[in-house]
Amino acid sequence: QTVVTQEPSFSVSPGGTVTLTCGLSSGSVSTSYYPSWYQQTPGQAPRTLIYSTNTRSSGVPDRFSGSILGNKAALTITGAQADDESDYYCVLYMGSGISVFGTGTKVTVL
Amino acid sequence: EVQLVQSGAEVKKPGESLKISCKGSGYSFTSYWIGWVRQMPGKGLEWMGIIYPGDSDARYSPSFQGQVTISADKSISTAYLLWSSLKASDTAIYYCARGKLGFDYWGQGTLVTVSS
DSSP: OOOEEEOSEEEEOTTOEEEEEEEESSSOOOGGGOOEEEEEOTTSOOEEEEETTTEEOTTOOTTEEEEEETTEEEEEEESOOGGGOEEEEEEEEEETTEEEEOOOEEEEEO | OOEEEEOOOEEEOTTOOEEEEEEEESSOGGGSOEEEEEEOTTOOEEEEEEEETTTTEEEEOTTTBTTBEEEEEGGGTEEEEEESSOOGGGOEEEEEEEOSSSOOOBOOOEEEEEOO
């Protein structure tokens, strides 16, 4: 089965910028994979940040943005804040109604 | 307001059956796919499968095909996740969420504990 890869962890300074990526064990990610991004803090349900590569979900601040960078999907946090410290997951659509979550990235703001 | 409200926590023994639910409101339930996501203790999110309540078309991750059944009752705007014989390794939080090409709204999660 296809593995969707993410960096295990990232550290960013308050006010800084960090870019998380979402790749495939085999092949390149394009908009045809409809990449989406989710934020999860401990003990909480996930929250949708981005869908269809770069569309922000309702109420999501514009410091979160999605894109395709090279052969991967990317989530950029610009001007990181303390409450951005969370786990971040991507999802890629594989076709025939099936999607796969990425392995997740733990972001620390310090 | 779109809401997905899940059933409460369950404690079951290995071999028992279980059905948990996810009730949608604030939108046309039959027009949007509903998916299920597993999160085992201390682990990441896993995409299990989705269902289109309009016609009960269900799709499963290969990892979960044959292990669970996803169903829906459009008359009461509710989707279900069913196990016929639970295992200890089914212990997890299960989330429902709306959508096919990405999820937009999420339920609050249902904790399922399977222990002898």
